[in-house]
Amino acid sequence: MLLFQKRFHEGLVSGSVTVTFRRWDKPHVKPGGRYRCHPIGVLQVDGIDRVRAADITDLDARRSGFASRDELVDYIRSGPGGELRDDSELFRVAFHHGGEEDRVDIALDDDLGPDDIEAIATRLARLDAKGAWTAATLSLIEKHPRVAASRLAAQLGRETLPFKVDVRKLKHLGLTQSFEVGYEVSPRGRAYRKATAGRRSPGGSKPSGRSPSKSAGSSSNRRPAR
Numbered sequence: 001m002l003l004f005q006k007r008f009h010e011g012l013v014s015g016s017v018t019v020t021f022r023r024w025d026k027p028h029v030k031p032g033g034r035y036r037c038h039p040i041g042v043l044q045v046d047g048i049d050r051v052r053a054a055d056i057t058d059l060d061a062r063r064s065g066f067a068s069r070d071e072l073v074d075y076i077r078s079g080p081g082g083e084l085r086d087d088s089e090l091f092r093v094a095f096h097h098g099g100e101e102d103r104v105d106i107a108l109d110d111d112l113g114p115d116d117i118e119a120i121a122t123r124l125a126r127l128d129a130k131g132a133w134t135a136a137t138l139s140l141i142e143k144h145p146r147v148a149a150s151r152l153a154a155q156l157g158r159e160t161l162p163f164k165v166d167v168r169k170l171k172h173l174g175l176t177q178s179f180e181v182g183y184e185v186s187p188r189g190r191a192y193r194k195a196t197a198g199r200r201s202p203g204g205s206k207p208s209g210r211s212p213s214k215s216a217g218s219s220s221n222r223r224p225a226r
Helices: 006-014 058-063 069-078 114-127 134-143 149-155 160-172 187-195 212-219
Strands: 019-022 034-037 041-052 089-097 176-178 183-185
Touching: 019 058, 058 069, 114 134, 114 187, 134 149, 134 160, 134 183, 134 187, 149 160, 160 176, 183 187
Parallel strands: none
Antiparallel strands: 019 089, 034 041, 041 089, 176 183
16 A cells, blocks of 8 residues: 555646655565555556665656655655655655556445444454454544554554554454554444444444343453553
């Protein structure tokens, strides 16, 4: 996935934004790869090169959606990665908008019938099998949208990486969406939570149509920090 702030979306679709610079330790994309960019569809990578900050040009800046090189460099400097020097290495990714056919529609589908709700509940129950965590995580994201994963994980007493892995599992069910910083509960996730409000146990995720013993067991467990 390639994530961009909302202000870049129009340029990504129109084709005026075709370059991005990332402070990665290693490449996260490859030439020819197609990567989801919610909510505009997919971006197809044309090339990726390792460059120094000093190599960034004014043309790079314009193709990245910035008015000047200085503006782009300031933007990069404001992000994660520490101090940005002329010899700091970056990845220059060239790409183009690859269409909307791979748009992740499931996250936007909030028209849930009883079968949909039951299917989601069953999947969440499987994720909770070794300790209930899904409801607490969805609730936290709903209360604190677009907050850094490290801060959310800390609130649950968890390490950041395992927390992010678990949120990705919720995303695969269409219940959350990822952004440049943090997450949001998706329209589908909100619809599911609304449909099961009052029927979820505090720590679990299944509707209360299940046996009381199972509900009681799930509500008393908190997934341990790993």
